[in-house]
Amino acid sequence: MEGRKQTQVAENLIEFVHLLRVMGLRISAAEVLDAFRALEEVELAQKESFRAALQCTLIKRQEDLGVFQEVFRVFFAPPEQKQQWIEQGRLKEQEMQEQLAEADAELVFQGEALDLTTKEKMIYAGLNEDAKEKLQDFLKQSSTGKNVGPNFKPLIESLVRGHLQYWQNRGMEPEDLMVPDTGNEEWDFLLEQAAESLHREQERLLREDMQKIGDREQPEAMRLIHLLSRRLATRLSRRYRQSQRRLRLDLRKSIRRNINSGGAMFRLSYKSKRISKPQILLICDVSGSMTRYSAFTMQFILGLVSVTSKIETFLFAEQLKKTTSWFEKGMSLEAMLDMVSGGRQALGHGTNLHGALVELWRHHRPLLQKNAIVLIVSDTKTINAKEAAKELAKLHQQVREVVWLNTLPAEAWERHSTVAAFQPYCQMYQCNTIKDLEAIISRQLLSI
Amino acid sequence: MNLSILDLKRGFDACGYITDEEITTTVYLALQLGKPLLVTGAPGVGKTEIAKVLSEIFATELIRLQCYEGLDENKALYEWNYQKQLLHIQMAKDNAQGLQADIFSSEYLLERPLLKAIQAEKRPVLLIDEIDKTDAEFEAFLFEVLSDFQVSIPELGTLLAKQIPIVVLTSNGERELSDGLKRRCLFLYIDYPSLEKELSIVLTKVPQVHERLASEVARAMQLLRHKISLKKKPSIAEAIDWARALEALGISKLDYNAVDKTLNVVLKDKQDQDIFREQMGAQGLCNMLVNQGG
Numbered sequence: 140m141e142g143r144k145q146t147q148v149a150e151n152l153i154e155f156v157h158l159l160r161v162m163g164l165r166i167s168a169a170e171v172l173d174a175f176r177a178l179e180e181v182e183l184a185q186k187e188s189f190r191a192a193l194q195c196t197l198i199k200r201q202e203d204l205g206v207f208q209e210v211f212r213v214f215f216a217p218p219e220q221k222q223q224w225i226e227q228g229r230l231k232e233q234e235m236q237e238q239l240a241e242a243d244a245e246l247v248f249q250g251e252a253l254d255l256t257t258k259e260k261m262i263y264a265g266l267n268e269d270a271k272e273k274l275q276d277f278l279k280q281s282s283t284g285k286n287v288g289p290n291f292k293p294l295i296e297s298l299v300r301g302h303l304q305y306w307q308n309r310g311m312e313p314e315d316l317m318v319p320d321t322g323n324e325e326w327d328f329l330l331e332q333a334a335e336s337l338h339r340e341q342e343r344l345l346r347e348d349m350q351k352i353g354d355r356e357q358p359e360a361m362r363l364i365h366l367l368s369r370r371l372a373t374r375l376s377r378r379y380r381q382s383q384r385r386l387r388l389d390l391r392k393s394i395r396r397n398i399n400s401g402g403a404m405f406r407l408s409y410k411s412k413r414i415s416k417p418q419i420l421l422i423c424d425v426s427g428s429m430t431r432y433s434a435f436t437m438q439f440i441l442g443l444v445s446v447t448s449k450i451e452t453f454l455f456a457e458q459l460k461k462t463t464s465w466f467e468k469g470m471s472l473e474a475m476l477d478m479v480s481g482g483r484q485a486l487g488h489g490t491n492l493h494g495a496l497v498e499l500w501r502h503h504r505p506l507l508q509k510n511a512i513v514l515i516v517s518d519t520k521t522i523n524a525k526e527a528a529k530e531l532a533k534l535h536q537q538v539r540e541v542v543w544l545n546t547l548p549a550e551a552w553e554r555h556s557t558v559a560a561f562q563p564y565c566q567m568y569q570c571n572t573i574k575d576l577e578a579i580i581s582r583q584l585l586s587i
Numbered sequence: 588m589n590l591s592i593l594d595l596k597r598g599f600d601a602c603g604y605i606t607d608e609e610i611t612t613t614v615y616l617a618l619q620l621g622k623p624l625l626v627t628g629a630p631g632v633g634k635t636e637i638a639k640v641l642s643e644i645f646a647t648e649l650i651r652l653q654c655y656e657g658l659d660e661n662k663a664l665y666e667w668n669y670q671k672q673l674l675h676i677q678m679a680k681d682n683a684q685g686l687q688a689d690i691f692s693s694e695y696l697l698e699r700p701l702l703k704a705i706q707a708e709k710r711p712v713l714l715i716d717e718i719d720k721t722d723a724e725f726e727a728f729l730f731e732v733l734s735d736f737q738v739s740i741p742e743l744g745t746l747l748a749k750q751i752p753i754v755v756l757t758s759n760g761e762r763e764l765s766d767g768l769k770r771r772c773l774f775l776y777i778d779y780p781s782l783e784k785e786l787s788i789v790l791t792k793v794p795q796v797h798e799r800l801a802s803e804v805a806r807a808m809q810l811l812r813h814k815i816s817l818k819k820k821p822s823i824a825e826a827i828d829w830a831r832a833l834e835a836l837g838i839s840k841l842d843y844n845a846v847d848k849t850l851n852v853v854l855k856d857k858q859d860q861d862i863f864r865e866q867m868g869a870q871g872l873c874n875m876l877v878n879q880g881g
Binding site for chain 2: 167181
């Protein structure tokens with residue numbers, strides 16, 4: 140490539156990579172250099188070759204292909220098309236600002252705008268007129284109530300937040316894929332354009348809150364989870380295998396083995412180091428608030444158990460039940476889910492982690508070994524949280540690691556005192572999307 | 588070995604491997620940049636075949652390292668022929684002149700695939716198949732070899748590659764590979780083929796099959812992949828097997844009986860067969876084919 144053209148290509152490439160990184164892809168400098176070298180080898184005017192050259196050098200995971208293709212589409216679109224998207228983005232932004240201003244004007248308490256986040260205001264803007272009116276009525280009535288002073292504002296704000304959360308959870312306002320800020324307005328608009336089209340089922344499913352995954356999409360989500368759990372399980376069952384080279388010679392066995400060749404050691408035997416694999420205890424919350432997640436968790440356990448059997452499983456709600464045998468017997472997922480919903484009658488709809496942990500200590504003490512890893516899947520909502528935290532601290536001291544997969548989104552953690560109560564005694568990770576699950580498995584669980 | 592993208596495409600065609608622009612460009616770049624090619628995708632989409640075709644195109648040796656759980660350096664790189672060394676020592680004991688030759692010489696070295704690829708006179712194709720089945724430790728060792736293409740044998744010194752081999756790694760994605768290994772490779776993901784591509788693959792691989800039957804097979808495969816939620820979706824390999832099986836049975840049209848008789852060629856899992864019968868059924872599949880205008 141000639142000098143000027145080369146500089147231009149390099150500049151474009153760096154900007155493109157920057158956008159990919161903003162969208163969450165991990166691309167190293169070495170890969171950028173590879174991409175640049177690859178571009179020297181292909182005809183730049185041929186879009187397909189050009190795309191393939193960038194794709195094979197910058198992307199190394201199948202899951203990232205969708206994001207790459209969308210960002211490529213918007214980044215290398217004709218300038219007129221880009222301009223059109225930017226215009227659309229500007230209009231949308233303007234509209235959003237108007238909606239925010241409207242929300243500020245309508246959500247007032249005693250003449251003062253409520254202190255809500257942009258996201259909360261946007262949830263409000265997306266509500267239907269009826270729901271908006273109800274909320275406004277509530278604010279009007281609270282503002283004029285007897286003995287209601289300005290110090291009530293935080294309380295009212297918290298109630299309104301809860302209300303908006305309710306509407307969002309009801310699925311009236313589906314959450315968009317979040318596009319982080321690039322610091323450049325035009326790029327932001329283009330990335331939003333890319334994110335809007337990023338609806339390839341798998342990517343969407345990976346980032347979707349598992350609770351919101353529809354029935355039609357469930358089999359695909361289940362398949363993904365199954366694949367993830369198998370990845371974890373195969374790793375767990377392999378990680379301590381050592382190569383022969385590092386083993387010690389077993390002289391006694393070698394001599395016995397070679398008696399028929401007069402003691403000349405033709406065939407050697409090695410002492411293998413006895414290493415115990417970690418015992419995994421999976422404790423899964425199946426209470427009412429966790430209904431949807433339990434199906435996915437079950438699928439996750441099924442995948443794990445199909446490869447490694449060193450997993451003890453428990454379900455709990457108000458009581459604890461050991462369910463290892465369900466998985467050993469090879470019960471189908473459907474039958475298991477039926478058992479869970481049937482069992483919910485027995486285990487109860489509420490959540491009592493304290494009771495469950497006490498029961499675990501009382502009846503399953505031998506399983507709580509020093510090398511055990513305890514995985515808890517729950518949204519932390521429980522009665523007796525203080526007592527439960529004490530039990531968790533005890534457990535934390537006893538076993539190798541307690542890992543909590545929290546199905547509440549991280550931004551909601553500070554609103555739940557239970558999260559703060561349990562966090563000191565475990566490694567807690569947000570786990571409400573398949574993507575979260577994957578990240579925890581590949582970066583956290585496998586490094587334990 | 589300098590080929591243009593077009594030459595490479597012709598080479599693939601001549602070997603009966605139907606490619607698209609993405610595959611050809613990626614393979615071409617791997618050859619030009621001298622980088623290993625990491626191919627992923629569902630089982631049966633033609634990952635391993637790429638290495639075989641490359642060895643045919645370049646008329647060179649294909650050296651295959653089949654990965655499995657517990658594979659270590661001894662099995663992949665080299666091993667001393669301990670038994671031979673021992674025999675030599677035993678013989679030397681009875682010989683008055685004692686040990687005549689160095690027992691740590693290449694005569695006593697058992698070359699395993701990686702060393703064989705490095706020592707080859709003509710640039711070979713090294714296929715490291717199902718890399719996701721090995722341990723992370725072996726993977727780390729492998730990417731050292733793949734970055735330097737040299738091997739240190741304490742008794743012999745460092746052996747440099749005579750030719751940098753064409754390296755193709757395949758993975759079924761059962762385990763996430765390390766960032767280090769991925770960084771050193773060019774990445775190619777092979778998806779299930781489009782209808783047109785699948786049809787031309789079937790016609791190329793099973794030339795004796797009638798075009799109409801091949802078209803029905805290709806369309807049925809698309810339906811099976813997209814209309815029902817199977818645990819393991821049938822791949823290109825299954826489409827080829829299916830066409831061959833139908834041909835061998837003398838079946839010229841995909842009807843209820845044909846599908847029912849040959850279902851286990853396409854769906855190799857009992858649970859998937861149950862799902863098929865429950866959600867679509869042989870008759871349902873045939874009806875869909877008819878509705879599509881077959």
